Amino acid sequence: MSNGDIPCPRCGRYYSRQGVLDHMRDLHHITRRDAGNLVAAAQAQAKPKPKPAQDDDDGAAWVFRALAQQNKEHRAAMLAKADTTGWQQLSPYHYRRWFYDTRVDWWPSGGKAQVFTKGSGQPPQMVYGHRRVAALVERLKGIERAG
Numbered sequence: 680m681s682n683g684d685i686p687c688p689r690c691g692r693y694y695s696r697q698g699v700l701d702h703m704r705d706l707h708h709i710t711r712r713d714a715g716n717l718v719a720a721a722q723a724q725a726k727p728k729p730k731p732a733q734d735d736d737d738g739a740a741w742v743f744r745a746l747a748q749q750n751k752e753h754r755a756a757m758l759a760k761a762d763t764t765g766w767q768q769l770s771p772y773h774y775r776r777w778f779y780d781t782r783v784d785w786w787p788s789g790g791k792a793q794v795f796t797k798g799s800g801q802p803p804q805m806v807y808g809h810r811r812v813a814a815l816v817e818r819l820k821g822i823e824r825a826g
């Protein structure tokens with residue numbers, strides 16, 4: 680049963696351009712970025728004949744546009760749901776907070792933080808990923824609550 684014209688590179692089922700990325704994530708546990716790259720590669724391979732210039736956009740370009748749009752929406756959603764209570768806002772995307780001697784610079788949309796502990800002798804450390812950053816902040820808030 681077909682509901683689109685893009686075959687999944689893993690199982691060959693057909694999906695819409697958007698749907699194939701969801702399918703690959705849900706069924707094959709492939710991240711959207713990897714799925715996009717796999718589909719783009721499969722699409723490029725599936726086109727043995729040279730295309731007329733006006734068809735260039737039919738190749739891999741839509742995958743990257745779709746990923747860029749998803750990324751943009753994801754960043755906006757992460758920023759919108761971020762609890763920035765108690766944080767100093769340094770820019771629309773950049774927040775800072777001290778937990779005792781530990782300074783955290785936080786970019787909620789990108790899921791990125793920089794942690795620096797005064798007097799530790801250690802340089803600032805980057806933490807990447809929304810979940811890891813959330814876990815870090817929860818841990819520091821817990822220490823703060825415990826006094």
Ligand SMILES: [Zn+2]
Nearest residue numbers: 687689690691
């Ligand atoms: Zn599949």
